[in-house]
Amino acid sequence: MPLHTTALAVFCFFFLFVTVAGFMAARWRRPDAGIHSLEEWGLAGRSFGTWITWFLVGGDLYTAYTVIAVPAALYGAGAIGFFALPYVVIAYPYMMVVMPRLWRVCHRNGYVTLADFVRGRYGNRWLAVAIALTGILSLMPYIALQLVGMRVVFSAMGLHGEAPLVIAFLVLAGYTYSSGLRAPAIIAIVKDVMLYIMVAAAVIILPIRLGGYAHIFAVASQQLALRKPPGSIFLRPQQFLGYSTLAIGSAIALMLYPHTATAVLSAKDGNVIRRNAALLPAYSFLLGLVALLGFIALAAGVVTKDTSAVVPLLFLKMFPEWFAGFCLAAIAVGALVPAAIMSIAAANLFTRNLLGEFLRTKLSNRGESTTAKLVSLAVKFGALAFVLKLPTPYAIEMQLLGGIWIAQLFPSVVIGAFTRWMNPWALLCGWAVGMTWGTQMAASLGLKSSVYPLHLFGGTYAMYAAVPALLVNLLISSSLTLLFRALKAEEGSDSTVAEDYA
Amino acid sequence: MGAPSNSQPTKRTKWWVIVLLALPYFGLCFPGLYARATPAVFGFPFFYWYQFAWVVLTSFLLYLVYRQLKSR
Numbered sequence: 001m002p003l004h005t006t007a008l009a010v011f012c013f014f015f016l017f018v019t020v021a022g023f024m025a026a027r028w029r030r031p032d033a034g035i036h037s038l039e040e041w042g043l044a045g046r047s048f049g050t051w052i053t054w055f056l057v058g059g060d061l062y063t064a065y066t067v068i069a070v071p072a073a074l075y076g077a078g079a080i081g082f083f084a085l086p087y088v089v090i091a092y093p094y095m096m097v098v099m100p101r102l103w104r105v106c107h108r109n110g111y112v113t114l115a116d117f118v119r120g121r122y123g124n125r126w127l128a129v130a131i132a133l134t135g136i137l138s139l140m141p142y143i144a145l146q147l148v149g150m151r152v153v154f155s156a157m158g159l160h161g162e163a164p165l166v167i168a169f170l171v172l173a174g175y176t177y178s179s180g181l182r183a184p185a186i187i188a189i190v191k192d193v194m195l196y197i198m199v200a201a202a203v204i205i206l207p208i209r210l211g212g213y214a215h216i217f218a219v220a221s222q223q224l225a226l227r228k229p230p231g232s233i234f235l236r237p238q239q240f241l242g243y244s245t246l247a248i249g250s251a252i253a254l255m256l257y258p259h260t261a262t263a264v265l266s267a268k269d270g271n272v273i274r275r276n277a278a279l280l281p282a283y284s285f286l287l288g289l290v291a292l293l294g295f296i297a298l299a300a301g302v303v304t305k306d307t308s309a310v311v312p313l314l315f316l317k318m319f320p321e322w323f324a325g326f327c328l329a330a331i332a333v334g335a336l337v338p339a340a341i342m343s344i345a346a347a348n349l350f351t352r353n354l355l356g357e358f359l360r361t362k363l364s365n366r367g368e369s370t371t372a373k374l375v376s377l378a379v380k381f382g383a384l385a386f387v388l389k390l391p392t393p394y395a396i397e398m399q400l401l402g403g404i405w406i407a408q409l410f411p412s413v414v415i416g417a418f419t420r421w422m423n424p425w426a427l428l429c430g431w432a433v434g435m436t437w438g439t440q441m442a443a444s445l446g447l448k449s450s451v452y453p454l455h456l457f458g459g460t461y462a463m464y465a466a467v468p469a470l471l472v473n474l475l476i477s478s479s480l481t482l483l484f485r486a487l488k489a490e491e492g493s494d495s496t497v498a499e500d501y502a
Numbered sequence: 503m504g505a506p507s508n509s510q511p512t513k514r515t516k517w518w519v520i521v522l523l524a525l526p527y528f529g530l531c532f533p534g535l536y537a538r539a540t541p542a543v544f545g546f547p548f549f550y551w552y553q554f555a556w557v558v559l560t561s562f563l564l565y566l567v568y569r570q571l572k573s574r
Contacts, residue, residue: 079537085553086530089560093523096564096571213545234549235537244531271572278564285557292550 003158004316010325011157011332014194015168018187018333022175025182037365038112041180042348042372043266046107050275052185053267056341057276058283059188060263061088061254064149064335067195067290069396072307074294078224078231080239082291083246088284091251096277098255100270101417105500107265113345114261115353118412123493124424125357130431131409132353135258136379138406139346141398142257143383146335146342148308148392153328156312162388168332173380176340177373181266184340191337194330196286202296202327203289206318210299220295233295242451242462249466253407256414258345259338308392339380347376397447404438404450407466411477417501424492426480434473441465519570526560 026035035041048056066084073081102117111117115135119128147165154164175183207213217233224231235243254260267273297314304313311331315324351372356363363371412427441452442465452465484491529535536552543551 079549082550082553085557089553089556090526090530092560092564093526093567096567097523100571214542215545217545217547217550233547234539235533237534237537240533240537243533248531271568274568274572278561278568281557281561281564285554288550288554288557 004156004321004324006321007316007325007328008157008159010322011153011329014190014326014329014333015171018190018336019171019175021186021190022171022179022183022336025175025186026179028182028186035180035182036369038348038351038368038372039110039365041369042112042344043262044181044185046266047268048185048266048272049268050272050279052189053263053272053276054279055188055192056185056266057260057263058280059184059191059334059337060259060341061280061338062195062283062287062334063146063338064153064331065145065399066287067331067334068149068152068308068311069145070287070291071294071297071311074291075297075302075310076227076231076294076307078220078233079235080243080246081294082288083243083250084291085284085288086244087247087250087254088287089281090247091254092277092281092284094251095255095280096274098414098417099264099277100273101501102261102413103264103267103270103273104502105417105496108500109496112265113258113349113352114256114409114413115349118416119353119357120495121416121420122412122424122427123495124428127412127424127428127431128353129357130428131412132349134405134409134431134435135349136346136354138402139258139342140379140383140386141402142259143339143342143346143379144386145396145399146339147383147387148396149335150332151387151392152308153312153332156309156316157325157328165387166384168336169380169384172336172339173377176343176376176380180369180373181262181341181344184337184344185266187333187340188337191330191333194326195334198327198330199286199289201319201323202293202315206293206296206300206314209318210296216292216295216299219299223298238462242464245463245467246451249407249464249470250403252410252470253403253466256406256409258349259342262341262345262348339383343376343379343383344372346379347372350375350379397442400447400450401439401442404442404466404469405435407470408434408438408473410470411474420494421481422477423481423484423489425489426477426484429480430473430475430477433476434469437472438465438469441469516570519567522563522567525563526556529556529559 029047031045039045070081070084106117109120115128115132118131150168151165207216210216221233224233264273293311293314297310300314300318302310302313302317304310312328315327351368355371408431411422411430415422442450445452450465451462453460453462454468537549539547541548
């Protein structure tokens with residue numbers, strides 16, 4: 001691919017701009033005592049109001065990889081990829097009910113992670129460790145995917161090799177280390193504004209140049225029919241269950257990911273989160289429009305075997321060079337925000353719930369933040385090695401698994417936020433079975449897909465593996481709870497009080 | 503945190519709040535309801551604009567719920 005010099009220059013300008021902003025963020029809203037504690041470095045002092053939270057959570061959940069992968073799915077397979085839209089709609093009523101409750105109990109007890117909450121709620125070290133491990137395990141491939149997104153952008157501009165990716169990552173690691181959650185919060189504002197400009201231009205200008213949406217859908221329909229296996233811009237009846245379970249399972253998982261928790265817990269009060277549940281669907285609308293870029297690319301005649309290159313190629317083909325550079329910068333900056341928050345979330349989990357749990361002496365505030373900073377570096381370099389060593393499809397497949405895994409926290413965290421009925425050991429057993437079976441289902445599909453054909457009562461139901469795994473998890477957690485109760489087994493302590501949830 | 507907790511004992515979620523929260527699930531979790539081409543709007547087949555419409559509608563429903571649930 002030729003080197004796109006103008007695009008590259010525009011790209012570098014924006015990249016430099018957010019780098020400076022990232023380092024300056026360390027001074028933003030800085031309390032007199034400095035930012036040497038997990039509360040400050042890892043949660044920015046739980047001080048963010050409605051707008052910053054809106055940008056931060058939006059920048060966090062709608063990742064660069066989303067911008068690349070969702071249109072790629074529509075380009076490659078058609079309507080089934082559009083499940084991303086119902087997914088990010090039904091996530092918000094659930095957020096409205098669950099997250100303000102979790103925020104309150106975490107705020108009142110100084111919990112920094114959801115594993116902290118489970119530790120306090122159930123008084124069971126092993127359950128908390130399981131939650132923390134699941135979180136870290138699911139985050140690693142997710143961070144790696146952000147890098148994949150960046151690599152796609154670089155190679156579309158004609159930059160090949162590992163050097164650009166390594167440089168971008170060193171920069172990211174630098175300002176995450178020095179500024180903590182403040183850095184992605186500032187950069188998220190820049191990123192989201194850029195992304196809105198990009199999408200507005202793309203969904204208005206491109207259809208005008210390509211003969212309108214009716215024409216785009218018609219051409220996409222013809223093109224998809226030629227695929228092997230043939231795709232369609234409409235769902236087939238046998239895809240219905242897969243479509244809805246993908247949406248439901250992903251929505252359940254979304255609110256349990258550690259980086260979601262980090263962004264939500266940094267809000268300054270519960271109403272900020274409630275307001276955001278109503279305001280965040282604006283991003284969902286954006287995502288739906290981004291998804292349609294997959295069909296627009298089909299209509300524009302973008303031809304590529306690597307579906308993740310579809311969006312960058314579309315921009316370079318249809319936009320003037322300088323604006324393509326702007327759009328590609330928006331995607332790359334879009335990778336930096338979630339990658340930073342994810343590494344902070346993983347660092348918080350490791351420091352509080354793995355190291356902190358097994359250390360004989362409690363870490364000081366400064367000790368905690370220093371450890372977390374170092375761990376955030378380690379996590380990022382781990383993800384970098386993952387991307388440089390392993391082929392891209394592997395990262396995508398691992399991320400599918402991550403979604404299945406993280407959904408298994410639902411009984412401990414979400415149900416735990418409403419009732420202490422469950423026994424912690426029962427939850428741990430349910431978690432273990434859900435994790436194992438979920439992994440088995442995905443593995444039996446060769447990690448190619450996460451929609452598993454379940455044979456049940458003589459019928460076949462193709463559904464997202466996270467959902468049946470979670471149902472079995474719930475079944476085991478509740479029946480073992482009843483059993484342990486009948487045996488009068490130990491229930492564990494609860495250091496939260498009813499007032500914490502009101 | 504210093505606010506008097508006078509709303510504590512009788513704080514029960516109103517039934518219509520639960521209905522509003524459940525509506526997007528009924529609207530979106532059964533693709534059989536909307537997996538069709540017509541009627542199209544501005545060139546968008548029904549399947550696509552219907553789901554876009556739910557984004558706007560959900561945001562509005564959640565605003566109503568927010569007004570009811572917000573803690574003062």
